[in-house]
Amino acid sequence: MSDNLIERISTALEAEYTLEGLVRQLLEMLELVTNMESTYLTRLEQDGSQQHILFSRNSRLMQIPEGLTVPWGDTLCKRAMDEGRRYTSDVPGIWGDSKAAKALGITTYVSTPVMLADGSLYGTLCAASSEKCELSERSEQVLQLFAQLIAQQIQNEQLLKQLQLANAALMTSSYTDDLTGLPNRRAVFDKLPQLFSRAERDARYVLVAFADLDDFKQINDVYGHDTGDEFLCAIGERLKEGVRYDEILGRVGGDEFIIAGAGPTDFAKAQHAAKTLKTRLSSMLTGDYQLHATMIKYAGPSIGVIAINPADMTPDTALRAADEAMYQDKKNRRK
Known part of the structure; x- marks a missing residue:
């Protein structure tokens, strides 16, 4: 026994x-x-x-x-x-x-x-x-x-539960921008391949937007870095409130943001959706920002938005194309 x-x-x-x-x-x-x-x-x-x-x-x-x-x-x-x-x-x-x-x-x-x-x-x-x-x-x-x-x-x-919670917290921290609380560059680059894969499976276009905050350096120089950080957080809040639940959003640089999502299946409709997204983002981020120490009347960011066939482009090449479109928008805004 x-x-x-x-x-x-x-x-x-x-x-x-x-x-x-x-x-x-x-x-x-x-x-x-x-x-x-x-x-x-x-x-x-x-x-x-x-x-x-x-x-x-x-x-x-x-x-x-x-x-x-x-x-x-x-x-x-x-x-x-x-x-x-x-x-x-x-x-x-x-x-x-x-x-x-x-x-x-x-x-x-x-x-x-x-x-x-x-x-x-x-x-x-x-x-x-x-x-x-x-x-x-x-x-x-x-x-x-x-x-x-x-x-x-x-x-x-x-x-084990403590380790799982600690790991989840670590993962959240490593995928989150410390200042704005938005997903960071790593998070965006991890999610984009999934978006492209789903869109290719469903024969849909992918919309990719790249936004750069014009005159952000001037805000820092005039009002100080604390106000600049507060402004970035306010931008982040507007983006979080304005993007759709199925869109990818992230801060990928000091004053650079990416928004991406699945678009229509038709080419012409996808191009129209890209223009609509650009208008939506511009309207969302342009305007008055009441910060702790001052009011900033912001003229808006430069935004490049493209609609691409995920079978023809990788996430990296799509981001480069959206970045180029953003710089073209920046040139046009300065004319």
Whole structure:
């Protein structure tokens, strides 16, 4: 039995990657070792008010349902911990005033706390029966071992979750412009190939706009870099509010921004859509900007917008073409 139990534990640890999967296997083994009707894992609320039955195994008449919630103060788990009594085969005689124990018909009960590495109490690992059952020292040792294994799995999952959150935050940071909160150059260049691939599949044109903030250097020189940064943030806000949900938006340089999206399937309509996009962006970014220290009447940026067939151009060549169109617009605005 010992060799078989050790083999089953080893198999479970190798095969199960979730808390639920591991616990369910351990509860089944715990039932065999203790010969109890029900085995279960509980979780204690952080404020210590309630206890929840997280997972349970009921092999005979006694039914301890998963999801059951009881006041922590009325539980056998708390009483056992407070009194240093992990096991008893006379629950009615010792804890007869426990409503939860009476409702469940518990006569024999054994539990051990599931303690995390920081010393906090996660919950308890328990076994119970409606009949009197003798518990061997070996069974108690197995119960404590299983509680330690569960605690380790909980900590592993918590660590994994923390790593995932940290990685998500790092990814967000690495793809976000620190000043404006817009996607940065890396984010734009990562999304453009996907846009081109979808557009080519759907036989649609791609609209690419390149906007450069004319006279931005003069704003910095006259009002200072803090005001310049505030102006960039205001530009970013207008873009975030004005672009469509399916359009790619990003700040790709100091005062340069890119907007891209799928266009119509027809060439003439795509060219018209490019002109419409240019008008929309110009109207969006031109006008008065009430900043913290001053009001700036902004004449608008230079904007180059192209409609291209994604089968004929890569994202890189499309951006260069949009950049050239922007410089042509800049020349025309200076005439």
